[in-house]
Amino acid sequence: MISESRIGVYFCRRSSSPAGQADLAELSRYAAAFPHVTDVKDFGELPHLDPEALTREFTKLRLTTVVIAGDSPGFFKPAFARALAEADGDPERVRLASFREHGALYGNITERAKAVLCCAIYGVPYGLATVPDTTPVHPDTLVVGGGIAGMQAALEIADGGMKVYLVEREPTIGGHMAMFDKTFPTLDCAACILTPKMVSVGQHEMIELMTWSEVEKVSGTPGAYRVQVRRKARYVDADACVACHACMEVCPIRVDSEFDSGITTRKAIYIPFPQAVPNSYILDAANCTYVQSERQKCGACLKRCAKDCIHFDDVDQVIELEVGNIILATGYDVFDATRIERYGYGHLPNVLTALEFERLTNASGPTGGNIVMKTKKLNKRTKQEEWVFDPEGPRPESIAIIHCVGSRDANYNPYCSRVCCMYSLKFAHLVKEKLPNAKCYEYYIDMRAFGKGYEDFFERIKDEGVFVVRGRSAKVTEKDGGLLLRGEDILSDKVMEFPVDMVLLAVGLEPAPGTGELASVLGIPRDEDGWFQELDYNTDPTGTERGGVYVAGVCQGPKDIPDTVAQASAVAARVLRSIVSHRGQDSRSSLPLAQIESRARRLAGV
Amino acid sequence: MAVLANPRLVSELEHYGAQDVVKCYHCGNCTAACPFSREPFIFPRKSMRFLQMGLEDKLRGNLEPWLCYYCGECSEQCPREAEPGETMMAMRRWLTGQYDFTGISKLFYRSWKVELFAILLVALLTGIGFFLYGSSRGDIGIYDGPGAFLPSSMVHWFDWGMAAVLAGLLLVNCVRMWWFTTGRDRTLHIPLSSYVQKAWLLPVHFFTQKRYRECNRKRPWLIHLVLMLSYVTMLVLIMFFLHAMQSGPAIRWTAHVFGYAATIGLLGTVAFALRGRVRSVETHYRHSHETDWMFLIMLAYVALTGIVQHVLHRAGNAPAANVVYLAHLMGVVPMLVLEVPFSKWAHMAYRPLAMYFAEVQTEAITAREKDRAAIRAAGSQPA
Numbered sequence: 011m012i013s014e015s016r017i018g019v020y021f022c023r024r025s026s027s028p029a030g031q032a033d034l035a036e037l038s039r040y041a042a043a044f045p046h047v048t049d050v051k052d053f054g055e056l057p058h059l060d061p062e063a064l065t066r067e068f069t070k071l072r073l074t075t076v077v078i079a080g081d082s083p084g085f086f087k088p089a090f091a092r093a094l095a096e097a098d099g100d101p102e103r104v105r106l107a108s109f110r111e112h113g114a115l116y117g118n119i120t121e122r123a124k125a126v127l128c129c130a131i132y133g134v135p136y137g138l139a140t141v142p143d144t145t146p147v148h149p150d151t152l153v154v155g156g157g158i159a160g161m162q163a164a165l166e167i168a169d170g171g172m173k174v175y176l177v178e179r180e181p182t183i184g185g186h187m188a189m190f191d192k193t194f195p196t197l198d199c200a201a202c203i204l205t206p207k208m209v210s211v212g213q214h215e216m217i218e219l220m221t222w223s224e225v226e227k228v229s230g231t232p233g234a235y236r237v238q239v240r241r242k243a244r245y246v247d248a249d250a251c252v253a254c255h256a257c258m259e260v261c262p263i264r265v266d267s268e269f270d271s272g273i274t275t276r277k278a279i280y281i282p283f284p285q286a287v288p289n290s291y292i293l294d295a296a297n298c299t300y301v302q303s304e305r306q307k308c309g310a311c312l313k314r315c316a317k318d319c320i321h322f323d324d325v326d327q328v329i330e331l332e333v334g335n336i337i338l339a340t341g342y343d344v345f346d347a348t349r350i351e352r353y354g355y356g357h358l359p360n361v362l363t364a365l366e367f368e369r370l371t372n373a374s375g376p377t378g379g380n381i382v383m384k385t386k387k388l389n390k391r392t393k394q395e396e397w398v399f400d401p402e403g404p405r406p407e408s409i410a411i412i413h414c415v416g417s418r419d420a421n422y423n424p425y426c427s428r429v430c431c432m433y434s435l436k437f438a439h440l441v442k443e444k445l446p447n448a449k450c451y452e453y454y455i456d457m458r459a460f461g462k463g464y465e466d467f468f469e470r471i472k473d474e475g476v477f478v479v480r481g482r483s484a485k486v487t488e489k490d491g492g493l494l495l496r497g498e499d500i501l502s503d504k505v506m507e508f509p510v511d512m513v514l515l516a517v518g519l520e521p522a523p524g525t526g527e528l529a530s531v532l533g534i535p536r537d538e539d540g541w542f543q544e545l546d547y548n549t550d551p552t553g554t555e556r557g558g559v560y561v562a563g564v565c566q567g568p569k570d571i572p573d574t575v576a577q578a579s580a581v582a583a584r585v586l587r588s589i590v591s592h593r594g595q596d597s598r599s600s601l602p603l604a605q606i607e608s609r610a611r612r613l614a615g616v
Numbered sequence: 617m618a619v620l621a622n623p624r625l626v627s628e629l630e631h632y633g634a635q636d637v638v639k640c641y642h643c644g645n646c647t648a649a650c651p652f653s654r655e656p657f658i659f660p661r662k663s664m665r666f667l668q669m670g671l672e673d674k675l676r677g678n679l680e681p682w683l684c685y686y687c688g689e690c691s692e693q694c695p696r697e698a699e700p701g702e703t704m705m706a707m708r709r710w711l712t713g714q715y716d717f718t719g720i721s722k723l724f725y726r727s728w729k730v731e732l733f734a735i736l737l738v739a740l741l742t743g744i745g746f747f748l749y750g751s752s753r754g755d756i757g758i759y760d761g762p763g764a765f766l767p768s769s770m771v772h773w774f775d776w777g778m779a780a781v782l783a784g785l786l787l788v789n790c791v792r793m794w795w796f797t798t799g800r801d802r803t804l805h806i807p808l809s810s811y812v813q814k815a816w817l818l819p820v821h822f823f824t825q826k827r828y829r830e831c832n833r834k835r836p837w838l839i840h841l842v843l844m845l846s847y848v849t850m851l852v853l854i855m856f857f858l859h860a861m862q863s864g865p866a867i868r869w870t871a872h873v874f875g876y877a878a879t880i881g882l883l884g885t886v887a888f889a890l891r892g893r894v895r896s897v898e899t900h901y902r903h904s905h906e907t908d909w910m911f912l913i914m915l916a917y918v919a920l921t922g923i924v925q926h927v928l929h930r931a932g933n934a935p936a937a938n939v940v941y942l943a944h945l946m947g948v949v950p951m952l953v954l955e956v957p958f959s960k961w962a963h964m965a966y967r968p969l970a971m972y973f974a975e976v977q978t979e980a981i982t983a984r985e986k987d988r989a990a991i992r993a994a995g996s997q998p999a
Contacts, residue, residue: 482644504655
């Protein structure tokens with residue numbers, strides 16, 4: 011019982027803590043004011059803890075309970091638990107007051123840290139003491155982002171009979187998953203899983219799909235948000251267009267295809283890919299001769315379209331929505347590999363990023379799924395030689411895959427992007443499947459095959475004859491027309507220089523561009539890596555600081571497709587609960603400290 | 617064979633300037649980035665590993681820190697900011713302490729106060745000694761010739777005596793280095809002929825430092841070479857032509873021109889290094905151990921007092937020149953006595969030696985691998 015306990019509160023900091031720090035002097039005074047707190051001490055930054063000294067201290071003070079306070083204090087738990095056990099205490103009674111994990115990151119950090127500390131002292135889970143109050147809820151829902159996460163959440167809610175607005179920035183839904191060839195570890199065809207879902211979203215009577223649109227402004231309170239959505243000018247009537255391709259055939263402009271990661275081109279009037287939803291063309295006004303010449307030149311598509319669905323007088327529209335809940339599923343962008351010059355991406359033609367390889371190996375991609383090397387071709391129009399993928403081009407005889415490009419690197423992104431190891435193994439499999447005689451090397455730091463069936467997959471890839479080399483390669487250079495990789499093979503104690511034909515960079519994930527703007531529009535915090543900050547990492551990984559605003563998928567942190575789908579469904583369940591009960595969560599920040607304290611006391615039975 | 621692990625090795629190395637060794641997660645990026653990392657000497661990751669595991673004895677026999685010239689490439693690319701380059705630097709300091717049989721080196725590296733005290737003590741003793749000698753035999757008003765306060769013949773003999781003692785100390789340490797790194801390894805069979813055949817490497821590496829030039833950046837090599845050549849020039853002038861150097865007040869160009877060139881080289885490079893360490897922008901200048909500062913400051917002091925006494929002598933102010941000369945000796949003697957065998961300067965012997973031992977070892981290792989491969993091949997034959 012708390013009445014008999016003697017508690018020691020110890021502050022330990024990690025150097026990686028965010029810039030905004032809690033006021034530790036203030037927190038120490040706050041902790042010392044609790045009647046059962048016997049000892050309060052600040053151990054400073056990354057302390058070298060000596061369990062023997064701690065044991066003597068704990069024995070002297072006759073401590074029964076220890077609270078370690080700080081950002082990620084679990085890091086220091088082993089030393090304290092051992093010392094408490096040595097001091098004849100119960101090592102189970104080491105509690106953590108995790109500031110950052112419980113949202114003491116932005117705004118009133120010290121106040122939030124106090125609430126976390128109070129709950130830890132009373133031994134009450136923070137999430138339990140801080141369940142926000144409820145507010146009435148509007149039954150409609152807004153989903154931002156039409157990737158696999160947004161689609162899954164929208165379908166779950168719409169199938170439950172509730173209205174959903176799905177806003178997507180790109181001309182089609184589908185997101186990154188639509189670009190993938192296969193999924194790991196099951197090696198299902200990504201498009202075969204995704205396209206039926208896309209069609210369902212497009213046809214669902216409860217889903218109002220708004221592609222080529224962006225959320226501009228959000229006002230209102232939890233449960234009753236007013237949202238402004240800008241519907242960008244598409245210049246093509248999406249309802250009338252039947253994607254007959256006539257306009258595209260006559261368009262003379264070629265630009266890099268976003269959907270194919272730039273490894274091939276598209277026209278200025280285009281459909282991102284044949285299965286796009288809505289199945290309609292869109293005009294890229296920035297590259298259209300007719301628009302740029304103020305309707306003086308070209309206009310070929312206009313003359314060609316039999317259904318008159320191209321409207322050059324189309325303008326942006328701002329649409330006002332009223333919704334009760336908002337689901338953020340804005341996904342990610344891949345790391346820009348040109349930032350690491352020594353890998354040669356951008357100037358060595360056969361150094362590809364992961365997304366480029368996904369398109370290259372995809373049967374619906376520009377080479378029909380043939381893995382080929384880039385070849386020099388004369389561009390007849392510009393009279394310049396260009397490196398292009400020719401479906402009949404030479405097949406690579408050896409391919410190297412470099413892991414952790416931009417991830418787990420203090421110079422770029424310190425976090426693990428979580429999917430790269432597995433998709434790299436998948437690439438190795440695809441290479442071996444399509445080019446059985448090609449040599450394939452994986453250069454990894456640590457193989458993170460963490461999910462169900464992933465370790466099996468890893469073993470399988472090794473059995474397929476892929477050379478899995480522990481050691482991150484540092485350099486890719488050109489040699490005799492091929493590529494030369496330099497790296498340390500740690501397990502066999504060698505420095506290797508491997509000539510290969512093609513290098514794939516397993517680029518990490520970064521928050522999608524615009525994540526920051528959206529966070530400020532919504533007033534929700536982002537974590538130190540730029541992802542949306544969830545309300546509670548353990549007990550509320552889908553909620554945010556603001557009531558009625560939820561996160562799903564990679565925009566909360568890197569995750570693979572199964573986890574994304576699971577989180578999207580979880581969000582849908584929470585949204586449906588609020589709609590069915592007519593009551594939704596208010597923001598946690600609306601709870602004053604005094605109320606959290608009194609709740610914690612009640613829960614602790616004081 | 618039993619392997620002893622020292623769990624406090626990382627903390628020990630921290631006294632020598634190592635930082636963030638524990639952060640390393642062994643991705644091998646540093647080794648791949650290093651232009652010198654070639655089999656059989658692969659570094660710096662392996663040394664980081666030995667360090668983390670506390671394999672003190674393995675580290676003691678490690679030549680690799682001396683094969684590194686600290687271009688900083690590894691530290692710049694390190695994804696963990698574990699500073700492998702600075703760790704190699706710290707290991708060189710630690711190894712200097714290990715090779716030194718007197719234990720003085722360890723004291724100096726672990727406490728700058730001890731080193732400073734020793735410098736001041738030796739300076740004081742030098743000052744008193746030369747003053748007593750000078751005032752008993754000569755006249756402070758005379759700089760050169762008969763009755764001089766500090767006659768060049770006396771200083772000359774003192775120089776040679778000191779050189780003999782220092783060379784002796786350094787030689788013992790070099791033998792210890794050979795034993796730790798090469799001699800005690802029973803698996804290596806190095807024929808004497810190999811040592812003889814490769815001996816030419818020693819002067820080559822000493823005078824050209826050509827290996828340093830293999831770093832991506834060439835400027836540090838140039839600076840280091842100029843500093844080293846300037847110093848060697850100065851040493852030769854002092855050891856063999858002291859009389860000519862001290863004659864005057866007219867300038868004897870045949871000798872003095874070399875002195876001027878060497879002084880300019882010394883002062884310029886010292887100023888460059890000091891500026892680099894103060895700004896601490898470039899990777900190899902970002903972290904400075906106390907011994908780095910002391911070495912540079914003493915070099916600058918010695919060069920400046922040398923110039924001043926020379927100028928005063930030429931100006932005909934013999935008493936002042938004698939006083940400054942005394943001050944100069946009070947800098948030179950502790951610098952040589954303490955830095956050459958016990959501190960940073962010892963690397964002038966260890967570095968070329970390491971390169972020489974590495975070559976000799978490479979030959980032996982290649983032969984050993986060939987033998988082992990032959991045995992393996994024989995073993996796989998049907999009986």
